[in-house]
Amino acid sequence: MSQQKITSQQKITSQQKTTMSPEQAEAFGRELDAIKDRVLADLGEQDADYIRRVIKAQRALEVAGRGLLFAGILPPAWLAGTAMLAVAKILDNMEIGHNIMHGQYDWMGDPATSSREFEWDNACPGDQWRHSHNYMHHTHTNVVGLDRDIGYGILRMSEDQPWRPYFLGNPVYAFLLMVLFQYGVALHEMETERIRAGEITLADKRETLEGIWRKTRRQTLKDYVAFPLLAGPFAPFVFTGNLSANLIRNVWSYMIIFCGHFPDGTQEFTVEETQNETRGMWSFRQILGSANLTGGRLFHLLSGNLSHQIEHHLFPDMPARRYAEVAPAVREVCERYAVPYNAGPLPRQFGTVVRKIVRLALPPRKHDEPKGKPDETNVDRGDVPARIA
Amino acid sequence: MFTQTLTKRVLGSNLVDLLTGPHGVDRYTELVAPTWTLAEARAKVVAVRRSTPRSVTLTLEPNAVFTDCNSLEAGQHVNLTLEIDGRRRTRCYSPANAQGASLLELTIGLHDGGLVSTYLRTHARPGMIVGLHGAGGDFVLPAQRPRRMLFVSGGSGITPIMSMLRTLQAERFDGEVAVIHYARSAAEACYSSELAAMPGVHVLNVFTREGGAPGPSGNAGPTGHFDADHLAVAMPVPDAVFVCGPPALVDAVRECCPQARSESFVPAAFVIPAGPSGGRVTFTESGVGVIDDGRSLLEQAENAGLSPENGCRMGICHTCTRRVTSGAVRNLTNGAVSTPDDEDVQICVSVPVGDVKLAL
Numbered sequence: 001m002s003q004q005k006i007t008s009q010q011k012i013t014s015q016q017k018t019t020m021s022p023e024q025a026e027a028f029g030r031e032l033d034a035i036k037d038r039v040l041a042d043l044g045e046q047d048a049d050y051i052r053r054v055i056k057a058q059r060a061l062e063v064a065g066r067g068l069l070f071a072g073i074l075p076p077a078w079l080a081g082t083a084m085l086a087v088a089k090i091l092d093n094m095e096i097g098h099n100i101m102h103g104q105y106d107w108m109g110d111p112a113t114s115s116r117e118f119e120w121d122n123a124c125p126g127d128q129w130r131h132s133h134n135y136m137h138h139t140h141t142n143v144v145g146l147d148r149d150i151g152y153g154i155l156r157m158s159e160d161q162p163w164r165p166y167f168l169g170n171p172v173y174a175f176l177l178m179v180l181f182q183y184g185v186a187l188h189e190m191e192t193e194r195i196r197a198g199e200i201t202l203a204d205k206r207e208t209l210e211g212i213w214r215k216t217r218r219q220t221l222k223d224y225v226a227f228p229l230l231a232g233p234f235a236p237f238v239f240t241g242n243l244s245a246n247l248i249r250n251v252w253s254y255m256i257i258f259c260g261h262f263p264d265g266t267q268e269f270t271v272e273e274t275q276n277e278t279r280g281m282w283s284f285r286q287i288l289g290s291a292n293l294t295g296g297r298l299f300h301l302l303s304g305n306l307s308h309q310i311e312h313h314l315f316p317d318m319p320a321r322r323y324a325e326v327a328p329a330v331r332e333v334c335e336r337y338a339v340p341y342n343a344g345p346l347p348r349q350f351g352t353v354v355r356k357i358v359r360l361a362l363p364p365r366k367h368d369e370p371k372g373k374p375d376e377t378n379v380d381r382g383d384v385p386a387r388i389a
Numbered sequence: 390m391f392t393q394t395l396t397k398r399v400l401g402s403n404l405v406d407l408l409t410g411p412h413g414v415d416r417y418t419e420l421v422a423p424t425w426t427l428a429e430a431r432a433k434v435v436a437v438r439r440s441t442p443r444s445v446t447l448t449l450e451p452n453a454v455f456t457d458c459n460s461l462e463a464g465q466h467v468n469l470t471l472e473i474d475g476r477r478r479t480r481c482y483s484p485a486n487a488q489g490a491s492l493l494e495l496t497i498g499l500h501d502g503g504l505v506s507t508y509l510r511t512h513a514r515p516g517m518i519v520g521l522h523g524a525g526g527d528f529v530l531p532a533q534r535p536r537r538m539l540f541v542s543g544g545s546g547i548t549p550i551m552s553m554l555r556t557l558q559a560e561r562f563d564g565e566v567a568v569i570h571y572a573r574s575a576a577e578a579c580y581s582s583e584l585a586a587m588p589g590v591h592v593l594n595v596f597t598r599e600g601g602a603p604g605p606s607g608n609a610g611p612t613g614h615f616d617a618d619h620l621a622v623a624m625p626v627p628d629a630v631f632v633c634g635p636p637a638l639v640d641a642v643r644e645c646c647p648q649a650r651s652e653s654f655v656p657a658a659f660v661i662p663a664g665p666s667g668g669r670v671t672f673t674e675s676g677v678g679v680i681d682d683g684r685s686l687l688e689q690a691e692n693a694g695l696s697p698e699n700g701c702r703m704g705i706c707h708t709c710t711r712r713v714t715s716g717a718v719r720n721l722t723n724g725a726v727s728t729p730d731d732e733d734v735q736i737c738v739s740v741p742v743g744d745v746k747l748a749l
Contacts, residue, residue, distance in 0.1 A: 037723045048475030059412075059420055103707035106733055109477035112416065115707050119411035135700030135708050215411075222407055230408075279703070316705055 018339060020284055029280030031333050036315050039322050047319045048108050054095055054301075055112075062088035065245070066227060072237025082241045086248035087302070092121045093253055094304025095320065101130055103317045122249075123186035123216040128208065132188050138316050142261055142268045142289030149261065150268065152177065152184060153193035156360045158268045163363045170361035181250035186212050252302070255350055256293070260309040263291045264352040265342045286313035287334065292327075292343035299346075300324060310341065397453075400427055423518040430455035432493065434517040441577050443499040444545065445510045446485075448492050451521055456491075459524040463488040463556040464549040464631075464652075466528075469495070470520030473508050478730055480505045481654060483526070483633075485548040485580070487555035493521075496579055498545030528633065528652035530556070535628035536564040541615065541642050541649075543571040543634025549652060550633055551580055558587060567591040567624035571615070571638065573598045593623045615641040668743040673714065675749060686711075686718065686736035690749055697736065697749055704738035711736050716745035 020028065061084045068081030097120030099105070105113035112118075115134075119126045132148070140146035144160040151157045155174055156167040177184045189208050194200050202209070223242040228235035267288040274285065293299075293307035300307050305320035311327055312320065334341045399405060400414050409417055415426040424431045432455065436448035461467065466483040486494040500506045530553055540550045547570055557566065566589060572578035574596050584592045597614060615638055630649035632642040639651045671678045672690060679693050687709055690697050700708035704722045710733050718727050718739040726742060727734060736747070 033722070040723065040725075044474040044476075046475075048472065055416075056420055059417055063417065103710065106707065106710065108472075108475055109730075109733070110472070116710065121411060130706075130708065131700070134706040138705055139701040139703070218407060218410055222410055226404065226407055282703075317707060 018288070020281070020337065020339075022278065022280075024337060025278055025280030025284055027280070028333070028337050028339075029278070029283050032283050032314055032330070035326050035329050035333075036318060039315075039318055039326060043107060043319065047105070047321065048110075050321050051096070051100070051105055051113055051319070054091060058088050058091040058096060061085070061091070065241075066238075069227075069238045069241040070231050070234060072231075072241050073234055078237055078241055082244045082248075085241065085245035086252075089121055089245055089249040090252055090302055090304075093249060094256070094306065095301055096304075097121070098133075098304050098306070099320045101126060102134055104319045106317075119215075121219070122182040123212070123219050124182065124188070125186070125211045125215040128189040128211060129185070134316070138313065140274075141286055141313060142266070143271055143274055144268050145271055148188065148191070148193075152188065153191065155357070157262055157356065159360065159364065160268055160270070161360075163360075168361055170357050174357045178251055178254040179247060181254045182246065183216070186216055255346070256303045256306050258353050259291060259293055259346065259349045260306060261289055261291065262353045262356060263342065263344065263349040264356070265340065266291050283314055284339065286310070287339055287341070289313070290342070291349060292341075293346050293349055294343055295346065297324075310343075393453075397427070424450075424452040426452065426454055428454065430458065430521045432519055432521045434513065434515055434519065435492065436515055437513045439510070441579055443510075443573075443577050444496055444579055445499075445513050446494060446496045446579075447509070447513055448494055449519070449521070450492055455521050455524075461488065461493075461524050462529045463552040464528040464530065465524060465526040466549070466652075466654075467493070467521055468523040470522070471505070471509075471517070473504065477520075478505050479520075481523075483528075483549035483552065483652075483654075485551040485555075487552060487559050489556075489559075496545060496548050496551075498579075526652070528631070528650060531629070534560075534562060534564065537624065537626070537628040538564065538566050539620075539624045539627035539630045540566070540568045541571075541630065541632040541634070541638070542568070543638040544573075545579070546632075546634035546638075546652070546654070547579055548633075550631060551583075553631065554584075554587065554590065563589070565589075565591075565624065567593070567627070569593045569595060569615070569619055569623045571595050571597055571634065591623065593619065595619065614638070615645075617645055620645055666741075668716070668741055668745065670741050670744075671746045672749040673746050681741045681745070683740060685721065686734075686739050686741065686745075686747060689741075690736065690747075695749065699737055702737045704735050707735060709735055709737045712748040713739075714746045714748055717742045718745060 065081045065084030065086075065088055068077045068084065072078035072081055097118065100113050100118045101115050101120070103115040106115050108114075115130065120129075137147055137149050142150065144150055144158055151161060154177065156163065156170055190205050190212070191200065195202060195205070223246065224239060227242060228239040231238040267285075269285060269289070274281075277285070287310055290309040290313045292310050293303065295303075295307055300323075305323050306312060308320070308323035308327055311318075311323035311330055314330065315323075315326070318326075331341050333339075400418065405414050413428075415428055418425045418427070419429075424433050430452065432449040432451040434447050435450045438446040438448075440446060459467075461484060464483065466481050468479050468481050470477055470479045472478070482495045482497060484493045485496055486492065497506050497509050499510050526549075528549055534557070540553065542550045550568070554566070554568070568584060568590060570578060570581070570584065570592070572581075572594070575581070575594070578594055578596070581594060584590065595612065595615075597612075627646070630642065630646045631651075632639050632649050633652045636653050639653050642649050643651065666681050666683045668681045669678060670681050670686070670689060672693065672695060675695055677690075677693050677695060679689055682689065684692075687697060687699055687702065697711065698708055700706040702709075704720075713727055713732050713734055717729075718734055719725070719742050720727075720734070721738045721740060727739075736749075
């Protein structure tokens, strides 16, 4: 039996090379598990109280924001109402929705914070999200061809995705995805790239489409028909307020999410590299494929603690408020095993993402560094990354 | 009254459901007042009494959802849910108040090592909010009240019997009533003064750890556990016998009186068996049972022909989470063993420890 070794190489800027033998990976995984077990044993009232406080704040902001928008003819009321509703939607989407649906609060036994029952305030159906995110994205993180978050089926976010003239529009598609992000996320399970490639038909996705339609229809009726109509003559102010709040949430969550796995220094992987992956190697891949954002406590809250993307990918079902607590310990373990820990402020990290989107819109230049790892054979996967069943 | 109905109709309307979507109107109304909900039955603790060293008595004000959907008969029980250290726990109690009372009275006896009873004994305070659901039970008075009734209770088994007695008192029942109450000592006998003061009720207190309580004649009364002598002293020929208490008491009474109506609440004896494999695993919703072979519950379910939802198969994504309703499982990733309460577990990384029932 051959030795399994993942050799990883930073592709863009530095030439730092990280190797981890199976034994090291085993020990690495165990140390990280120890960090996780300590926190899990400590979960209790303070965590339950915390999520309830965040929920209470979110609901209050939502009610107040929507209320103010009814007086939206007055500019201060419109501005304040829109801002409050935007923050309410951001909290519901990220610190509350994303985290609860990960099962982070299942231990409470409360149906209101149960991953299987929670539904969030955007167009994406919760059950589809749980499948595509909790299962597919978190298991196959950054594996080109399996992790559909690499590009969402419409963007080129990795050099391992072969270039086509279509991708000249990369920045345009990225911008459109950003402003319409809640719908982009809602359509994620449609696997539109596979429909375009002819691998599956629209009819195969009928149930998925029906689920999306049901959720999106109610959300649209709520924000763009019912609430405006209730305001009578002030309907336009409520309409534009709701539209703006959704837009703000879309843009903010897009920025945070795209900084999770795309800034300079993050790594993608091939399916071959991740065959027979041990748990320690899985942790290793999670860290190499993720990047953190630095900031204060309010920033972490508003980012749903996705600013701690590395910790989140190591411990997806640990209550997110604990990530700041364990980050120093995780960093220390990474240092000892010479694993790079990618962290930076939002402007810089997002700047490198934008640069990547623009750069990948163009065909690769001949004198660019060779793609992939030294011992990887070049496989022409055609226009669409092949799916391994 | 009119405004109450109007409010309910408005809050329950499709429009409000759309406007408060996707969370639902309860998630907003409960922020105004925790018991103000349309769909969830809750109650507020309005009074707490600790009248004996090993019990706590709670007076609960149920919300409209509970009272609209439940009419508790004397002797029936209800499920109480409360949060302890962030986790919800549910226990079954019999209210002691008379039938039809607007406030519920629960007397909880302290069990050694009991999580909920210990917590309530120490921390119960007015203002606490609890969940209430699942009112029911067969331990009730017959509609046609028998003329001579004997009630036998042990420990906190007195609560459904107090409910029955108070109901009879309110009805001005004029038949013969006798009560034998078994407690460890006089200090621990709940409701003893109220029982003594009940007109027309012959009470026999038996203290299992001290000497017997003095009888009406002043001589020492019976001691020890139930037997035919106690029956003779209390009411030799009853028309109906009701017993509520530990299983041993219920068994003893039924030996003498096979027709006795009975109820028994016992904290589940939770013993983690020494031999961790070879128990019986039952998938309750599919009606399938297998002998545990040591593999994860997911694998054993699949082996038995079931196809539970699953995802990463490594304890990360929570797609395969199911509820353990009986027995214990061990988590393969951290070695933790589940608790006696119903618990949701990720079946891809859980192995049975002894007999297990899984909702699958």
